[in-house]
Amino acid sequence: MALYVHKYGGTSVGSLERIEAVAARVAEHRGAGHHVAVVVSAMSGETNRLQGLGFDLGGQAVPREMDVLLASGEQASAALTAMALIRRGVPAQSFLADQLPIRTDAAHTRARIEHIETASLFRAFEAGVVPVIAGFQGVAEDGAITTLGRGGSDTTAVALAAALEADECQIYTDVDGVYTTDPRVVATARRLERVTFEEMLEMASLGSKVLHPRSVEFAGKYGVPVRVLSSFEDGPGTLISLEEQEGMEQPMVSGIAFTRDEAKISVRAVPDVPGVASSILGPVSACGIEVDMIVQNLAHDGGRNDFTFTVKRGDYDRALAVVKEAAETLGAGPVVGDSKIVKVSVVGVGMRSHAGVATQMFAALAKENINIQMISTSEIKISVVLDEKYLELAVRTIHDTFGLERA
Numbered sequence: 382m383a384l385y386v387h388k389y390g391g392t393s394v395g396s397l398e399r400i401e402a403v404a405a406r407v408a409e410h411r412g413a414g415h416h417v418a419v420v421v422s423a424m425s426g427e428t429n430r431l432q433g434l435g436f437d438l439g440g441q442a443v444p445r446e447m448d449v450l451l452a453s454g455e456q457a458s459a460a461l462t463a464m465a466l467i468r469r470g471v472p473a474q475s476f477l478a479d480q481l482p483i484r485t486d487a488a489h490t491r492a493r494i495e496h497i498e499t500a501s502l503f504r505a506f507e508a509g510v511v512p513v514i515a516g517f518q519g520v521a522e523d524g525a526i527t528t529l530g531r532g533g534s535d536t537t538a539v540a541l542a543a544a545l546e547a548d549e550c551q552i553y554t555d556v557d558g559v560y561t562t563d564p565r566v567v568a569t570a571r572r573l574e575r576v577t578f579e580e581m582l583e584m585a586s587l588g589s590k591v592l593h594p595r596s597v598e599f600a601g602k603y604g605v606p607v608r609v610l611s612s613f614e615d616g617p618g619t620l621i622s623l624e625e626q627e628g629m630e631q632p633m634v635s636g637i638a639f640t641r642d643e644a645k646i647s648v649r650a651v652p653d654v655p656g657v658a659s660s661i662l663g664p665v666s667a668c669g670i671e672v673d674m675i676v677q678n679l680a681h682d683g684g685r686n687d688f689t690f691t692v693k694r695g696d697y698d699r700a701l702a703v704v705k706e707a708a709e710t711l712g713a714g715p716v717v718g719d720s721k722i723v724k725v726s727v728v729g730v731g732m733r734s735h736a737g738v739a740t741q742m743f744a745a746l747a748k749e750n751i752n753i754q755m756i757s758t759s760e761i762k763i764s765v766v767l768d769e770k771y772l773e774l775a776v777r778t779i780h781d782t783f784g785l786e787r788a
Contacts (some may be wrong), residue, residue, distance in 0.1 A: 382513055383415045384418075385540075385551055386416075386418045386423075386549075387410070388419075388484045388535060388552045388553045389406060389422065389517065389549050389612060390555070391427070394421050394423075394425075394461070396424070400458075400465050401465050405611065406553075406612070407419055407466060407511060408469050411563050417511055419514065420514045420538040421462050421513060423451075423457070424454065435451070446657075447490055447528075448490060448492075451490075451517075452528055452788075456599055460475045462475070468644060472512075473511040474510050475513045475515070476513065476514045477515050478518040481501055481525070482498055483518070483523075483535055483537065483541075484498075485527045486521065486527075488523070488527070488769040489528070490532040491529070492519050492529055493518060494536065494537075497544040505578060514537065517534045517537060518537075530595075532594075532595065532596065533593075533595075535593045535596035536593060538552065539599045541603055543603035543773045549606045550600070550605050550608070551608045552608070552610065553612035557611035557618060558616070559581065559584070559589070560572055561636045562785070563574065563637060563639075564640075566635050566777065569780070570785070573635065574617070574620065575619060575621050576621055577622065577623065578621060578751050579595045579601070579652050580761065583638070583728045583762045584638045587638035587726040591609055596733065597710070600621065602655070606622045632729060632759070633729055633735040633738055634731065634783040636727075636785070637780055637785070638728065639726065641694075642694045643699035643722045643766065644673075644706050645754070646689070646690060646700055646718045647687060647706060648716050650665075650685040650687070650715075651687065651714070652712065657686075660707055662675075663707075664707050671693065672702075674690060674764065675690045676756075688757065694720055697720045721769045722754065723768075723769045725779065726764040727783070731764075738763065745778050745779060745782040747753070748778075749771075752766060755786075
């Protein structure tokens, strides 16, 4: 008898009709003789609604109470899903984080899972009951409710699958798997049958919205097979697993990820002395702004460099103001910025054994007169920063160059 963890996102439980469809799917799997634990997100739009209410009352200043508020969305979904199963004649019971419990640290609104007690879930399986667990939430050592941050229900599901030693964690969403790139940009994008944890983590971190990076990181750490499936139609989905499980040589490139949420800041004529990078980026980090790509050019005459880095577009104005102050203190040249850039990345573990991927990519972009502003690489990815007006052309060009439409 196999044990599966099903996770249903906000669109999958977005209405009573959708919850009934979830219950039908779970009942079908249980009827096939499998144990199923269900993890649910809040109904579509509910977390944003609750967050708005909390922010209107100054919730940012009281994160403990924000967690209590936001966790109520998943609580409602869990109860409604259990009710739908029971109405179908399937014994079910909802579980909140403190009832298992799902232990986390005390970092409210961004807690991390430390341990999950599974005894009550195994008792439910033995009694023929389907446990329906509220995702996204945990409980700290002092008993306070915590939440895991955006995408937290994916992390709950993967962590639960690891704790239960489940055969598979199945993430049901509004897409039928992981594609070579966004089908809305490239009509010939192809659904991948399987990808490695490494590739999925890179794609999730670089802009793919299918899975939250934390959940993929957790799955890779504990070796939990994860399958991305559609909750709206049947199909095999995409399996995310260990590279060693692949039975054949990897293709050079598996997929293309991109993000529009980018901005860059450049400090001209920075003194070429030790510690200058820290002097510029330290104040940025102190403001809670995350820096992504960093490029420092060779020194000009007089021992000065140009220093460029990227941030999220929403952080651009704050970062620009902070960097201007730092540059003045350093005696650097002018600070310039651009909030109309994008990042496009190719990902594939096959890059380790195939030379020339970067050359092919750069040549294809040059042929379309697309200028590359910044480059970042790792063993299995190449990222470039481009003017945002070239995003779709660049993605289509790279997709065609590597023949990603072909299986």
